[in-house]
Amino acid sequence: MTGLIEVFGHGGDVETAAARFGGNAADFLDFSANINPLGPPREVLEALEQGLHTVLRYPDPGHRALKMLLSDRLGLTPDYISVGNGAAESMALILLGLAPRRVGTVEPGFSEYSALSRQFGAEVHHVRGREELDWRAEPKDIENLMERVDLLFLGQPNNPNGVQYPLEVLQQLARKAEITGTILVIDEAFIDFIPESQRQSLAPRLNEYPQVIIIRSMTKFYAIPGLRLGYAMGRPELITAMTEKQVTWSVNGLALIAGEACLRSGESFEQETLTLVSHERERLTAGLEGYGCNVTRGEANFILAALPEPWTATSMQAALGERGILIRSCAMYPRLGERHVRFAVKDAEANGRLLETLRNVIGLDEITELEEGGKSDGTAIL
Ligand SMILES: Cc1ncc(COP(=O)(O)O)c(C=O)c1O
Numbered sequence: 157m158t159g160l161i162e163v164f165g166h167g168g169d170v171e172t173a174a175a176r177f178g179g180n181a182a183d184f185l186d187f188s189a190n191i192n193p194l195g196p197p198r199e200v201l202e203a204l205e206q207g208l209h210t211v212l213r214y215p216d217p218g219h220r221a222l223k224m225l226l227s228d229r230l231g232l233t234p235d236y237i238s239v240g241n242g243a244a245e246s247m248a249l250i251l252l253g254l255a256p257r258r259v260g261t262v263e264p265g266f267s268e269y270s271a272l273s274r275q276f277g278a279e280v281h282h283v284r285g286r287e288e289l290d291w292r293a294e295p296k297d298i299e300n301l302m303e304r305v306d307l308l309f310l311g312q313p314n315n316p317n318g319v320q321y322p323l324e325v326l327q328q329l330a331r332k333a334e335i336t337g338t339i340l341v342i343d344e345a346f347i348d349f350i351p352e353s354q355r356q357s358l359a360p361r362l363n364e365y366p367q368v369i370i371i372r373s374m375t376k377f378y379a380i381p382g383l384r385l386g387y388a389m390g391r392p393e394l395i396t397a398m399t400e401k402q403v404t405w406s407v408n409g410l411a412l413i414a415g416e417a418c419l420r421s422g423e424s425f426e427q428e429t430l431t432l433v434s435h436e437r438e439r440l441t442a443g444l445e446g447y448g449c450n451v452t453r454g455e456a457n458f459i460l461a462a463l464p465e466p467w468t469a470t471s472m473q474a475a476l477g478e479r480g481i482l483i484r485s486c487a488m489y490p491r492l493g494e495r496h497v498r499f500a501v502k503d504a505e506a507n508g509r510l511l512e513t514l515r516n517v518i519g520l521d522e523i524t525e526l527e528e529g530g531k532s533d534g535t536a537i538l
Pocket residue numbers: 241242243244245266311314315343345372373374375376381384385386
C-alpha cells in the first residue's frame with residue numbers, strides 16, 4: 157500500500173503532490189518531511205554563496221576539513237568517521253561494505269532499513285514494536301532477533317514514532333552484539349533535535365562498543381536535504397570497509413562547504429531550534445488531541461498520530477492536500493494502521509495554519525456552532 161504522495165516510499169515529494177492536487181510544487185506547506193523549520197543557519201547560506209565558484213573544482217574525496225571538524229566535535233579520531241551523501245548513503249555503504257546476509261529491523265521503522273537491505277541482497281527479519289510501549293520493541297525481543305541476524309538497524313529516536321530507547325537498553329544491546337557477532341547500526345538522524353541532556357546515545361563512549369556503528373544526518377537539523385550530507389561513526393575497520401565501497405566524489409563540494417559552515421554555526425542556532433521544536437511539538441500535540449487524535453508522545457521534530465474515526469490517512473491526505481497542506485501517511489508502516497499519519501513540527505505560523513485547517517476539515521467548527529446554538533436556546537445536542 158502507498159499513500160497519495162509516497163510513491164517513492166517517503167514524504168517530502170512535492171512534485172507528486174503537485175501532480176495529484178494541482179498547484180505549484182513549491183507552494184505546498186509540507187508537513188510530510190521533517191526538516192528544521194528555521195531553515196539552514198545564515199552562515200551556511202553565506203558560505204554557499206561565497207563558495208559557488210568552487211564548483212569548477214573536484215571536491216575533496218577524503219572529506220578532510222569536514223572530518224576534522226566532526227572529529228573535534230565528537231571527540232573521535234578521524235579514522236572513526238566517514239562522511240556520506242546523506243545518512244542514506246552511509247546506510248548503503250554499511251550494507252555494501254559489511255555484506256550482511258541477514259538484517260534485522262524493528263517495525264515500525266524507517267523503510268530504507270529493509271528496502272536497502274533487500275536491494276543489496278540481504279534477507280530481512282523483524283520484530284514488532286508494541287503499542288503499549290509507544291511502538292518500541294521489547295528489548296528481549298530485539299536481543300532474540302540479534303541471535304538470528306548479522307546486522308540490526310535501530311532508530312534512535314525512531315521514525316515515525318519519535319521515541320528513544322533508554323541508554324541502559326542500548327548498552328545491553330551493544331553487549332549482546334558482541335556475543336552474537338551482530339553489527340548494531342544505531343540511526344541517530346534526528347537526535348540533534350533532542351536537548352543534549354536528554355539524548356540517549358552511545359556516541360560519547362563509542363570506543364567501548366566495537367560492534368556499534370552510529371549514523372547521523374545533517375540534512376534535517378541544518379535543513380539541507382537538497383544538498384545531502386550525513387556521517388557514520390564506528391571502529392576504523394568498519395569505517396574502512398564502508399569507505400572502500402564509496403564512489404569517489406559522491407559527497408559534492410557545496411555539501412562539504414555547507415557542512416563545515418553548519419559545524420561552525422554556533423550554539424544559538426541549536427538553542428533556537430530546540431526551544432522552537434519543543435514548544436511547537438507540545439502545542440501541536442495538544443491541538444491534535446483536542447481534535448480526537450491519539451498522539452504518540454515522542455521527543456523528535458515530528459508527531460505520530462492516529463486520526464479520529466471516520467478519518468483515514470488517505471482521506472485526510474486528500475482533504476489537506478486539496479488545501480495546500482501535505483502530511484505523511486503512515487498506513488504503509490508494518491504494525492501501524494490506516495488511520496496513522498505523521499506531522500512534522502514546523503514554526504508557529506505553519507502549525508497554526510495546520511491546526512486551523514484540520515479544525516475546518518474535521519468539521520469541528522460546525523460542531524462548536526451547533527453546541528453554541530444548542531446552549532443558547534436550551535436544545536440538547538446529540
Ligand atoms: C530515520 C531516518 N534516517 C535517515 C534518513 C535519511 O537522511 P538523509 O537525508 O541524511 O539521507 C531519514 C530520512 O528521512 C530518516 O527518516
